[in-house]
Amino acid sequence: MRIALIDDDRAQIEALSRLVLAEVSNSGYPASKIEAFDSGEAFLAKWQPGAYDIMILDIFMDGLSGVDVARKIREADDTVRLVFCTTSNEFASESYEVNAQYYLHKPVTQEGIAAMFRRLNLDVLEKMKIVTLPDGHPILIFNILFTDYYNHVVTLYVKGEEPYRIRMSQAELEALLLPYGYFFSPVKGIIINFHEVVKMTEEDFILSSGNVIHITRRKYKEAKDAYTRFRFDKMRREVET
Known part of the structure; x- marks a missing residue:
């Protein structure tokens, strides 16, 4: 399972990585490879359709927002699971537009990560990969x-x-x-x-x-x-x- 984290807050990236890896280890999900990017621009410069199974995007970033990045992703990849990480529901309508599967609310907790994985229905994702x-x-x-x-x-x-x-x-x-x-x-x-x-x-x-x-x-x-x-x-x- 390949996961991309896109956030311009280094501390947030490190916290998310720890929580995601802990959930994968504790719950028996497939082994995961996590890659972190500190901006939407840095991510899109490397990204290719099908490269990731899950993307967790901060909405409020300098430069391209998480919604901007999600729109670019959906132009070529309609199967990757998109998750927005934010302190606000302000962009709820945009999340429907890009078919985001979940909202992670900051500060992110282990319980929140566990709920995210349940919602993403990874067993179904695994069979479609x-x-x-x-x-x-x-x-x-x-x-x-x-x-x-x-x-x-x-x-x-x-x-x-x-x-x-x-x-x-x-x-x-x-x-x-x-x-x-x-x-x-x-x-x-x-x-x-x-x-x-x-x-x-x-x-x-x-x-x-x-x-x-x-x-x-x-x-x-x-x-x-x-x-x-x-x-x-x-x-x-x-x-x-």
């Missing part, structure tokens, strides 16, 4: 069963689709998938989606597709711990919702 491969091919990441790397070519096995092959390194693929938290590499050259695991034995992961993926002895404990943590976090979120 599309990533773009280096060759420009879009793929629904949640539907990936597993990937296989051989001789500089990655094969992605996706539910309901023919296998997709692309020339790229395993390191590039791991950088793309592993940050989402529910992907894991139990053996060199293979990445699996924990959502598709129906059983774990002492030697293998068995997937919903019937594929059996071996777990190396060296990685067995790490695999067991990661899969146990994934299942616990998933059950906890289901109970809470």
Whole structure:
């Protein structure tokens, strides 16, 4: 999960980062990468459509306001979750215009961050997330069963689709998938989606597709711990919702 924080108050950025990371850690959400920007201009200079899952924008900033930035975002990205952070509801009508999903009121609290995550419905977001491969091919990441790397070519096995092959390194693929938290590499050259695991034995992961993926002895404990943590976090979120 990739989160952008846009605020010209450095103390506010640092506080938001701490609170967001604490909520992610305590509530079992996918691992998050947080990037901070001290102005709307600095953010837009780097931003590309699809680069973030959540954006938290201060409304009152020098230069471009949070609403100005949100309008630019919505010209090219209609799926990112937009959150305004402010001391006032003055711009409520503008938030509807850009389809903002939540208002965070300053001073921001842990309870406020928790409420924000519940409202954003991240499980739905997770299932809708599309990533773009280096060759420009879009793929629904949640539907990936597993990937296989051989001789500089990655094969992605996706539910309901023919296998997709692309020339790229395993390191590039791991950088793309592993940050989402529910992907894991139990053996060199293979990445699996924990959502598709129906059983774990002492030697293998068995997937919903019937594929059996071996777990190396060296990685067995790490695999067991990661899969146990994934299942616990998933059950906890289901109970809470």
